[in-house]
Protein backbone atom coordinates (compact mmCIF):
# COMPACT_ATOMS: atom_id res chain seq x y z
CA UNK A 1 0.00 0.00 0.00
CA UNK A 2 1.26 3.46 -0.81
CA UNK A 3 2.10 5.68 2.09
CA UNK A 4 3.82 8.95 2.89
CA UNK A 5 5.18 10.48 6.06
CA UNK A 6 3.59 13.57 7.56
CA UNK A 7 3.36 15.72 10.70
CA UNK A 8 -0.01 15.83 12.44
CA UNK A 9 -1.33 18.61 14.71
CA UNK A 10 -4.54 17.94 16.54
CA UNK A 11 -5.61 21.59 16.42
CA UNK A 12 -5.70 22.03 20.20
CA UNK A 13 -2.05 21.67 21.16
CA UNK A 14 1.01 22.75 19.21
CA UNK A 15 2.51 19.32 19.40
CA UNK A 16 3.80 17.71 16.24
CA UNK A 17 3.02 14.04 15.84
CA UNK A 18 4.87 11.94 13.31
CA UNK A 19 2.41 9.94 11.26
CA UNK A 20 2.28 7.78 8.18
CA UNK A 21 -0.54 8.51 5.75
CA UNK A 22 -2.19 5.93 3.58
CA UNK A 23 -5.45 5.66 1.70
CA UNK A 24 -7.86 2.77 1.72
CA UNK A 25 -11.40 2.54 0.43
CA UNK A 26 -11.81 6.29 0.10
CA UNK A 27 -10.56 6.95 3.61
CA UNK A 28 -7.36 8.63 4.70
CA UNK A 29 -5.61 6.73 7.47
CA UNK A 30 -3.11 8.37 9.82
CA UNK A 31 -1.01 6.07 11.91
CA UNK A 32 1.55 7.13 14.48
CA UNK A 33 2.72 6.40 18.01
CA UNK A 34 0.10 8.72 19.42
CA UNK A 35 -2.27 9.07 16.47
CA UNK A 36 -4.71 6.68 14.94
CA UNK A 37 -7.18 8.44 12.78
CA UNK A 38 -9.42 7.57 9.81
CA UNK A 39 -11.37 10.15 7.81
CA UNK A 40 -13.41 10.07 4.64
CA UNK A 41 -11.35 11.80 1.95
CA UNK A 42 -14.48 13.70 0.91
CA UNK A 43 -14.66 15.24 4.39
CA UNK A 44 -11.14 16.69 4.15
CA UNK A 45 -10.02 20.01 2.80
CA UNK A 46 -6.83 19.82 0.79
CA UNK A 47 -5.68 23.27 -0.31
CA UNK A 48 -3.90 23.60 -3.61
CA UNK A 49 -0.10 23.46 -3.33
CA UNK A 50 1.73 26.75 -2.98
CA UNK A 51 5.19 26.66 -4.44
CA UNK A 52 7.44 24.37 -2.43
CA UNK A 53 5.61 24.68 0.89
CA UNK A 54 4.35 21.40 2.45
CA UNK A 55 0.99 20.03 1.34
CA UNK A 56 -1.76 20.54 3.90
CA UNK A 57 -4.65 18.30 4.85
CA UNK A 58 -7.29 20.08 6.95
CA UNK A 59 -9.72 18.16 9.09
CA UNK A 60 -13.20 19.41 9.95
CA UNK A 61 -12.39 19.52 13.66
CA UNK A 62 -9.44 21.90 13.21
CA UNK A 63 -6.73 19.26 13.08
CA UNK A 64 -4.25 19.35 10.20
CA UNK A 65 -1.53 17.29 8.69
CA UNK A 66 1.50 18.57 6.80
CA UNK A 67 3.27 16.51 4.17
CA UNK A 68 6.64 17.80 3.00
CA UNK A 69 7.10 15.06 0.41
CA UNK A 70 5.01 16.48 -2.40
CA UNK A 71 5.95 13.66 -4.76
CA UNK A 72 4.84 11.05 -2.24
CA UNK A 73 1.70 13.09 -1.61
CA UNK A 74 0.91 13.23 -5.33
CA UNK A 75 1.50 9.49 -5.49
CA UNK A 76 -0.88 8.89 -2.62
CA UNK A 77 -3.59 11.33 -3.74
CA UNK A 78 -3.03 11.81 -7.47
CA UNK A 79 -6.42 13.46 -7.98
CA UNK A 80 -5.42 16.14 -5.44
CA UNK A 81 -1.89 16.62 -6.78
CA UNK A 82 -2.84 19.34 -9.26
CA UNK A 83 -2.87 22.71 -7.62
CA UNK A 84 -3.20 26.17 -9.04
CA UNK A 85 0.39 26.07 -10.23
CA UNK A 86 -0.03 22.92 -12.29
CA UNK A 87 -3.44 24.12 -13.43
CA UNK A 88 -1.81 27.39 -14.45
CA UNK A 89 0.99 25.47 -16.12
CA UNK A 90 -1.47 23.44 -18.14
CA UNK A 91 -3.31 26.66 -18.94
CA UNK A 92 -0.07 28.29 -20.06
CA UNK A 93 0.53 25.34 -22.36
CA UNK A 94 -3.02 25.70 -23.62
CA UNK A 95 -2.54 29.44 -24.01
CA UNK A 96 0.72 28.97 -25.93
CA UNK A 97 -0.93 26.37 -28.16
CA UNK A 98 -3.80 28.81 -28.65
CA UNK A 99 -1.48 31.67 -29.57
CA UNK A 100 0.46 29.42 -31.94
CA UNK A 101 -2.76 28.26 -33.57
CA UNK A 102 -3.94 31.83 -33.93
CA UNK A 103 -0.57 32.85 -35.37
CA UNK A 104 -0.71 29.90 -37.76
CA UNK A 105 -4.19 30.89 -38.76
CA UNK A 106 -3.09 34.49 -39.33
CA UNK A 107 -0.11 33.38 -41.43
CA UNK A 108 -2.27 30.95 -43.40
CA UNK A 109 -4.84 33.68 -43.82
CA UNK A 110 -2.19 36.09 -45.05
CA UNK A 111 -0.49 33.52 -47.27
CA UNK A 112 -3.54 31.80 -48.77
CA UNK A 113 -6.75 33.38 -47.51
CA UNK A 114 -5.84 36.94 -48.45
CA UNK A 115 -4.72 36.10 -52.02
CA UNK A 116 -7.85 33.99 -52.42
CA UNK A 117 -10.09 36.77 -51.14
CA UNK A 118 -8.27 39.35 -53.30
CA UNK A 119 -8.70 37.07 -56.32
CA UNK A 120 -12.40 36.64 -55.61
CA UNK A 121 -12.91 40.39 -55.16
CA UNK A 122 -10.83 41.15 -58.29
CA UNK A 123 -13.13 38.91 -60.35
CA UNK A 124 -16.21 40.75 -59.14
CA UNK A 125 -15.21 44.39 -59.48
CA UNK A 126 -17.00 46.04 -62.40
CA UNK A 127 -14.89 46.97 -65.44
CA UNK A 128 -15.92 50.65 -65.28
CA UNK A 129 -14.59 50.86 -61.72
CA UNK A 130 -11.25 49.42 -62.82
CA UNK A 131 -11.04 51.79 -65.78
CA UNK A 132 -11.63 54.68 -63.40
CA UNK A 133 -8.97 53.28 -61.06
CA UNK A 134 -6.46 53.17 -63.96
CA UNK A 135 -7.41 56.71 -64.89
CA UNK A 136 -6.68 58.05 -61.40
CA UNK A 137 -3.53 55.98 -60.97
CA UNK A 138 -2.27 57.07 -64.35
CA UNK A 139 -2.92 60.72 -63.52
CA UNK A 140 -0.94 60.32 -60.32
CA UNK A 141 1.91 58.51 -62.11
CA UNK A 142 1.92 61.15 -64.85
CA UNK A 143 2.20 63.88 -62.27
CA UNK A 144 5.09 62.37 -60.29
CA UNK A 145 6.95 59.83 -62.36
CA UNK A 146 6.27 60.13 -66.07
CA UNK A 147 7.30 62.36 -68.93
CA UNK A 148 5.99 62.34 -72.53
CA UNK A 149 7.30 59.53 -74.69
CA UNK A 150 9.96 60.26 -77.29
CA UNK A 151 9.13 57.13 -79.30
CA UNK A 152 7.96 58.26 -82.76
CA UNK A 153 4.22 58.04 -83.39
CA UNK A 154 4.73 55.61 -86.28
CA UNK A 155 6.77 53.17 -84.14
CA UNK A 156 4.17 53.32 -81.38
CA UNK A 157 1.45 52.51 -83.92
CA UNK A 158 3.49 49.53 -85.20
CA UNK A 159 4.02 48.19 -81.67
CA UNK A 160 0.34 48.66 -80.86
CA UNK A 161 -0.79 46.89 -84.04
CA UNK A 162 1.52 43.92 -83.33
CA UNK A 163 0.60 43.76 -79.64
CA UNK A 164 -3.15 43.84 -80.27
CA UNK A 165 -2.72 41.32 -83.10
CA UNK A 166 -1.21 39.04 -80.48
CA UNK A 167 -3.81 39.56 -77.77
CA UNK A 168 -6.88 41.45 -78.90
CA UNK A 169 -8.33 41.86 -75.39
CA UNK A 170 -10.80 44.65 -75.16
CA UNK A 171 -9.49 45.46 -71.68
CA UNK A 172 -5.91 46.26 -72.72
CA UNK A 173 -4.72 49.78 -73.53
CA UNK A 174 -1.12 50.70 -74.26
CA UNK A 175 0.31 53.96 -72.92
CA UNK A 176 3.75 55.17 -73.98
CA UNK A 177 5.70 57.37 -71.61
CA UNK A 178 9.29 58.14 -70.63
CA UNK A 179 10.49 58.07 -67.03
CA UNK A 180 13.90 59.01 -65.69
CA UNK A 181 13.13 57.34 -62.35
CA UNK A 182 11.45 54.19 -63.60
CA UNK A 183 13.88 53.46 -66.43
CA UNK A 184 13.40 50.45 -68.69
CA UNK A 185 10.07 49.23 -67.45
CA UNK A 186 6.57 48.11 -68.29
CA UNK A 187 3.64 47.97 -65.87
CA UNK A 188 0.17 46.56 -66.05
CA UNK A 189 -2.28 48.76 -64.13
CA UNK A 190 -5.27 47.13 -62.38
CA UNK A 191 -7.79 47.98 -65.12
CA UNK A 192 -5.68 46.68 -68.02
CA UNK A 193 -3.72 49.80 -68.98
CA UNK A 194 -0.19 48.73 -69.84
CA UNK A 195 2.41 51.40 -69.39
CA UNK A 196 5.42 51.10 -71.73
CA UNK A 197 8.45 53.24 -70.98
CA UNK A 198 10.87 54.59 -73.59
CA UNK A 199 13.99 53.02 -72.06
CA UNK A 200 12.40 49.60 -72.51
CA UNK A 201 11.58 50.34 -76.14
CA UNK A 202 15.18 51.53 -76.62
CA UNK A 203 16.50 48.20 -75.32
CA UNK A 204 14.67 46.21 -77.95
CA UNK A 205 16.28 45.18 -81.24
CA UNK A 206 12.89 44.98 -82.96
CA UNK A 207 9.16 45.21 -82.36
CA UNK A 208 8.84 41.46 -81.74
CA UNK A 209 10.97 41.81 -78.61
CA UNK A 210 8.85 44.55 -77.12
CA UNK A 211 5.71 42.64 -78.03
CA UNK A 212 7.14 39.62 -76.15
CA UNK A 213 7.45 41.80 -73.02
CA UNK A 214 3.92 43.05 -73.61
CA UNK A 215 2.69 39.43 -73.90
CA UNK A 216 3.98 38.97 -70.33
CA UNK A 217 2.17 42.14 -69.21
CA UNK A 218 -1.00 40.89 -70.93
CA UNK A 219 -0.68 37.80 -68.72
CA UNK A 220 -0.71 40.09 -65.66
CA UNK A 221 -3.76 41.89 -67.09
CA UNK A 222 -5.65 38.73 -67.98
CA UNK A 223 -5.11 37.29 -64.50
CA UNK A 224 -5.70 40.64 -62.79
CA UNK A 225 -2.39 40.46 -60.92
CA UNK A 226 -2.00 44.22 -60.40
CA UNK A 227 -5.52 44.47 -59.02
CA UNK A 228 -5.04 41.46 -56.76
CA UNK A 229 -1.69 42.81 -55.57
CA UNK A 230 -3.22 46.19 -54.76
CA UNK A 231 -6.22 44.63 -53.02
CA UNK A 232 -3.92 42.52 -50.87
CA UNK A 233 -1.69 45.47 -50.03
CA UNK A 234 -4.76 47.59 -49.37
CA UNK A 235 -6.33 45.07 -46.99
CA UNK A 236 -3.12 44.80 -45.00
CA UNK A 237 -2.62 48.56 -45.31
CA UNK A 238 -6.18 49.32 -44.27
CA UNK A 239 -5.87 47.05 -41.25
CA UNK A 240 -2.63 48.81 -40.36
CA UNK A 241 -4.14 52.23 -41.03
CA UNK A 242 -7.16 51.40 -38.87
CA UNK A 243 -4.77 50.38 -36.12
CA UNK A 244 -2.65 53.49 -36.51
CA UNK A 245 -5.64 55.69 -37.24
CA UNK A 246 -4.21 57.11 -40.45
CA UNK A 247 -5.82 56.33 -43.80
CA UNK A 248 -4.67 59.31 -45.85
CA UNK A 249 -1.04 58.20 -46.01
CA UNK A 250 -2.22 54.82 -47.21
CA UNK A 251 -4.20 56.25 -50.11
CA UNK A 252 -1.30 58.48 -51.02
CA UNK A 253 0.89 55.38 -51.14
CA UNK A 254 -1.27 53.52 -53.70
CA UNK A 255 0.92 54.32 -56.76
CA UNK A 256 4.03 53.34 -54.79
CA UNK A 257 2.43 49.98 -53.98
CA UNK A 258 2.05 49.43 -57.69
CA UNK A 259 5.57 50.52 -58.59
CA UNK A 260 7.57 49.23 -55.66
CA UNK A 261 5.83 46.11 -54.47
CA UNK A 262 7.06 43.34 -56.70
CA UNK A 263 4.74 40.68 -57.98
CA UNK A 264 5.03 37.32 -56.31
CA UNK A 265 7.07 34.71 -58.15
CA UNK A 266 3.83 32.78 -58.63
CA UNK A 267 2.36 35.72 -60.53
CA UNK A 268 5.55 36.01 -62.62
CA UNK A 269 5.59 32.32 -63.49
CA UNK A 270 1.93 32.49 -64.37
CA UNK A 271 2.38 35.58 -66.60
CA UNK A 272 5.39 33.91 -68.27
CA UNK A 273 3.38 30.76 -69.00
CA UNK A 274 0.64 32.93 -70.47
CA UNK A 275 3.16 34.87 -72.59
CA UNK A 276 4.90 31.71 -73.79
CA UNK A 277 1.60 30.12 -74.86
CA UNK A 278 0.50 33.34 -76.54
CA UNK A 279 3.79 33.72 -78.43
CA UNK A 280 3.88 30.07 -79.50
CA UNK A 281 0.28 30.22 -80.71
CA UNK A 282 1.35 33.18 -82.90
CA UNK A 283 4.43 31.34 -84.20
CA UNK A 284 6.76 33.46 -82.10
CA UNK A 285 9.40 32.08 -79.76
CA UNK A 286 9.27 32.61 -75.97
CA UNK A 287 13.06 33.15 -76.23
CA UNK A 288 12.19 36.68 -77.38
CA UNK A 289 11.03 37.36 -73.84
CA UNK A 290 14.05 35.53 -72.39
CA UNK A 291 16.36 37.72 -74.51
CA UNK A 292 14.62 40.82 -73.19
CA UNK A 293 14.99 39.61 -69.59
CA UNK A 294 18.72 39.15 -70.26
CA UNK A 295 18.96 42.71 -71.59
CA UNK A 296 16.95 44.08 -68.67
CA UNK A 297 19.24 42.26 -66.27
CA UNK A 298 22.31 43.91 -67.81
CA UNK A 299 20.56 47.29 -68.00
CA UNK A 300 19.50 47.31 -64.35
CA UNK A 301 22.86 46.02 -63.13
CA UNK A 302 24.62 48.84 -64.95
CA UNK A 303 22.11 51.35 -63.67
CA UNK A 304 22.80 50.32 -60.10
CA UNK A 305 26.51 49.57 -60.64
CA UNK A 306 26.08 45.99 -59.56
CA UNK A 307 28.67 43.32 -60.09
CA UNK A 308 27.65 39.95 -61.45
CA UNK A 309 26.37 37.80 -58.61
CA UNK A 310 25.24 40.78 -56.51
CA UNK A 311 21.72 40.50 -55.32
CA UNK A 312 19.22 42.43 -57.36
CA UNK A 313 16.00 41.93 -55.45
CA UNK A 314 16.19 44.94 -53.17
CA UNK A 315 16.62 47.42 -55.98
CA UNK A 316 13.91 49.08 -57.97
CA UNK A 317 13.24 48.48 -61.59
CA UNK A 318 11.74 45.87 -63.82
CA UNK A 319 13.55 42.95 -62.22
CA UNK A 320 12.32 43.70 -58.72
CA UNK A 321 8.71 44.29 -59.76
CA UNK A 322 8.96 41.19 -61.98
CA UNK A 323 11.29 38.99 -59.88
CA UNK A 324 13.09 35.72 -60.49
CA UNK A 325 14.82 36.55 -63.77
CA UNK A 326 17.30 33.64 -63.93
CA UNK A 327 14.58 31.09 -63.27
CA UNK A 328 12.24 32.84 -65.71
CA UNK A 329 14.85 32.95 -68.47
CA UNK A 330 15.53 29.23 -68.06
CA UNK A 331 11.81 28.44 -68.27
CA UNK A 332 11.30 30.57 -71.38
CA UNK A 333 14.32 29.13 -73.18
CA UNK A 334 12.99 25.62 -72.56
CA UNK A 335 9.54 26.49 -73.89
CA UNK A 336 10.86 27.47 -77.32
Ligand SMILES: [Zn+2]
Nearest residue numbers: 263268271322
Ligand atom coordinates in the same frame (compact mmCIF):
# COMPACT_ATOMS: atom_id res chain seq x y z
ZN1 LIG B 1 5.73 40.42 -64.51
